[in-house]
Amino acid sequence: MEARIAELIPRLRRYARALSISGLPSDGLVRATLERAGQELGGAQTRSDLRGWLFGLMHDVYVRSLAGIEEGGLANDGSPPGSFEQVIGELTAGQREVFLLVTLEDMRYDEVARALNVPIGTVMSRLSRAREKLRLRLTSQARLRASK
């Protein structure tokens, strides 16, 4: 089980990197997620959907971490204007999660709903809002560039 989780670490890191906003170190998210996973592994359960379970744990960690950070001032948090980090910062946390799980992880909508523990209708409305906000940024796509 630990080996199968280890194989998923690069994907957890990718998601955390894209999800993270400044002031929230992305590897810290991964670390806290893995620690949670380690604590819960003690149970005898076999995880048929290991990926969904891990991304669900990261969701819990993420939401808790954000509670400690002032939401709202995120758009102007010092990220380079037009960077992926800054653009994603304009979405709500829930929109960010849904958009990134669907886009980076190719998760099915029902898997996203389970991982985030929300109804599938909420997944769809968040996805729709996230994409509309991001689409409006496409006009400035030339300025979009990756940042760590």
Next chain:
Amino acid sequence: MRPARPLPVGEAELHAYVDGQLAHDRRAAVEAWLAAHSEDAERVSAYRLLAEQWRAAYEPVLAEPVPRALATVLLPRAVSRFPRRAAIVAALATAGLGAWALFEADHVPSSAAAEMVRRAAIAHAVYATEVEHPVETWAGAKAQLLAWLSERLSMKVDAPDLGAAGLSLMGGRLLPGDKAAAALLMYEGASGQRVTLYWGPEYRQAQETGLQFGRRDAPRVYYWLDDECGYAVASADLTQQDLQRVARLARDQLEK
């Protein structure tokens, strides 16, 4: 009975279409809708572009080495780790090396790669210091050596030409890996510096890694994994820069 009028296409279906999650029997209806509604068609292509941009921007994270602090979070703690280390120390003591305790990888992208780096480092430490029997079969019988190793590893084992780095093939040997056979080729330079190339087919993985730095302390290790085999180039004699050059030289010939 008249055929049922197709249901109008909803917002959720446009997204499902973008994400390849649309029910098969709705595909034609959505495509017809998009053909008739250019604004929605533009949104769909914008959404696809967004997905491509985000994937491209974050794809490189997958190839980054996993920081050690993360890779070790889930390792079984002292209880199960200690006997393994003790076993390594014991094995090395018998090999006349004394208590050279730790052969751990510095940068650990996966537990499989870390294990291979550790094995390659141990193999180097044990055999490169051998005076009488550094190799099992000498390079004089290179063709037979490579044919034999290829047969035992069930893949084509080749000896890259490292002459450009002043190294020539001494020979090689068969090694036990974790669950399968591995091979070690040894090279030597004019001043006696030794470099080993470890072949571990059991560490292969679909996702190629590119050349990675695996171990800082001597023996230093560079490695890469592809879908056929895991490879590690180790040396206790070369500087990191020189070893990297040698590893590149080897990889360029093996990955072409």
